[in-house]
Amino acid sequence: MFQTRIHGRGGQGVVTAAELLSVAAFIEGRYAQAFPSFGSERTGAPVVSYCRIDKKEVRTREPILEPDAIIIQDPTLFNSLDVFQGLKSDGYVLVNSNKSLKELGVADAVKKIPNKHVCNVPATEIAMKHMGRPMPNAVLLGGFAAISGQLAFKSVEKAIKSKFSGKVGDGNIAAALAAFDIIKKIITTKEKE
């Protein structure tokens, strides 16, 4: 089972991100479960969503306490809560930022994690460029596919298409692909180091 936890703020599409992840996994013929942390949160409040992917039926319904991957859609959350809690020692971290985790001041939290499992990508800027909207969720999924290798980019593309049609879908896919490529390059560089 691969467990991903997504952190962000209300209005950034955190819930949709988990849903898209689950749809991508479904497209690959796997079982997936996605759910939000639910709440009466308004736009801007911290929200969490979860996605479990497995070869067989996912039966458990608890929140993800020991994620294999964490996606952080909003780095300002570092001041509010411990987004890294429970992260597995060989887990993946993807942060929406043009700053590295060291520059963001949270390098300590990921010091045990292998270097090539930790990446940052300026998803919001990429989204603005390709979609004209600061919606980083689908972009980060492209990055997630690259960093974790859990999903083929084609699956992410199909998932995005299933939810967003026409120009919106195309924009999201282009942005996701951009992030995918960027992350792939970063990982290749890190592997060489």
Next chain:
Amino acid sequence: MNKLDNKQRVKFYQKGTFTVGNRLVDKKARSVQASMERSNAITSGHRACQGCGEALGARYAIDTVMRVTNNKAIACNATGCLEVFTTPYPETSWQLPWIHSLFGNTPAVATGIAAALRVKGKKDVRVIAQGGDGGTTDIGFGCLSGMFERNDDVLYICYDNEAYMNTGVQRSSATPPTARTATTMPLGDAPGNVFGTGKSMPLIAIAHNIPYVATATVSNLHDLETKVEKAMTFRGARYIHIYVPCPLGWGHASDITIQLARLVVDCALFPLYEAEHGAITGSTPIRKRVPVEEYLRPQRRFAHLFKKGAIDTLRIAKIQKMADENIKRFNLLRKETESFDGVTGISLKESKYT
């Protein structure tokens, strides 16, 4: 001049309002109640009190609906006197399909019946919802407003006897000021129900802009039947508020039910009017006005206003003022520019209230 040469102005009280089954009246103009073929939707054997205004009003109204719909109507009833005295299990008085669910949900149940009929394409079957003042103006208010707002195809009829009679005469929001009820006893500084409370359900219905609203009483059979018939020509939410005296609850003689219903109109405490889509379209002028005292005296619920040697002139005057305001508001003392035709009911085009 020979007196016989003067034209006699014969007042046919035998015609129009004051007779039920007059053979002198044209067949088409006769009331439903005058016909042997009427559905008698509330058949005899029910357990209503002697002189019950509601039993009368309900039979008048439902028989009219049955004639108009060719006996294709379904009735939905609130908890209350009408429901209780017509369905003493295992017997029932009702000659049409009838359902009683709860006290406060009658309009909503009716909405459901109408929806089911619509989906099944039964356009010719019509829905009646009915209840007393308590079930309508108080506990059923929310559901009623919802039904009005959705403009569901339901005719809601309220039989207003101005208190919760079924449970022992407790005050409702339809109870008039100074009236004695079990929860507004004639004691203390403000005996009976207090002034400054209550609501006009007909006016609230009008505010919902529903297709048709009317008030009626059991004293004017033709008027009531005409209004019910008219209501049935509309589709959508309709409301008729019928004033029905209650001998037991009001403490009046059981043989003056209809007389009291006439007095309440003639003293202007209960104006007769109609409205369509939020605007009052007409009112019935008072033929012969009487002071409110004439209406109040025969009822024991107002007895404390008429104590020997201590008549409550202050409160009676306040009630008179309410009547005076109705006169103004609904233009009830205008001249009859045309002969009052009880069959068509409403007369005037001009109305001071829009």
Next chain:
Amino acid sequence: MLEQIEGSSAVAKCIALSRPEVICAYPISPQTHIVEGCGKLVKSGKLKNCEFINVESEFGALSVAIGSSATGARTYTATASQGLLFMAEAVYNASGLGLPIVMTVGNRAIGAPINIWNDHTDSMSMRDAGWLQLFAETNQEAADLHIQAFKIAERLSMPVMVCMDGFILTHAYDRVDIPSQEKVDAYLPPFKPRQVLDPANPYSIGAMVGPEAFMEVRYLAHEKQQRALKIIPEIAKEFKDVFGRDSGGLIRNYKLEDAETIVVTLGSVAGTIKDVVDKMREQGKKIGVLSICSFRPFPKLEIRNALKNSKRTIVLEKSLAVGFGGVVANNVMMSMQGTGVHVYTVVAGLGGRPITQPSLEKMLEVAEKDKLDDLTFLDLERDVVERELKREHASEKSGPIAENILRDIAGLEEAKR
């Protein structure tokens, strides 16, 4: 056809496939997506011959359903928590009148304090109203149970409540097999009402029944639910014949055959417990889980037979009978009378408190040592509770407990400064 879909969407689709004629509902978290989904299907024309009515309250919703069902239309509504209570009068009325209404309850806690998260308090509050109550373990089952519910309700002429955990199931994306219209039509025949409001054959429904007949009427309602104990498994079997999967039924047994410790529960938490059971089985522990699907009628005999050879039974429930203990546990204990099996009550997940595998494992370890209290509140914050009790003891104050706890915490903050 398999879809990766939100639980609510799956339910809405299966409701639509069941060809309802009237849908009326009032929005309340967490059922909103179901009703919105149904509304969309009607408005777009995808769901034909169906009236969708926006009502003014939950009381209105079930009342509209009563009128519609009594007129012979297949009727559906949905609610949760506060909404279920607001329609409580109508809930009893619907079952008293024997109307085959199907209603989804998106299980949610009941205030005060107001809480929008999942537990079973709402359904439990109506357990004796005469409705059948079926609990879904997964979103697949939630979708399937609605189709079965119409069949059960119409066969028995009794309303059915399909209970699914609010948010945990309603708002979760899962893989669900949405059946075809042909299969649903083959399984679910058109509604043939027992008695219907019809001018062609008029009669009166809803008379006042006095002392001379009321007991008989109530007895017959009880007898209907006894009959349902046979009908529910029949319907589930018919479902399997048509759709090819197990869904519904009275109870589901998981690794019970030689189990010494059995956990009894309802709803989605059964899935979490199954994972714990598998883990503990690997460690050689003889443990299993019994998931109750039909809570009303309560399958006393089936539960007794499944549990009677266990050493200990732990009822893990998301409900609390204030002043008594467990609601479900109480029903289980009654079924176990005379068997000598000790039944423990574990109240968990109230107001949406997550039930985690580590907490379950810890509790089960204690249970295996027979050291579990008769009544346990899983993951209770003891120190918060103890401080509040101390404060209450020192100075009696009326008012809500939740706000009083904060007063206590504020006092602590003051003391720190």
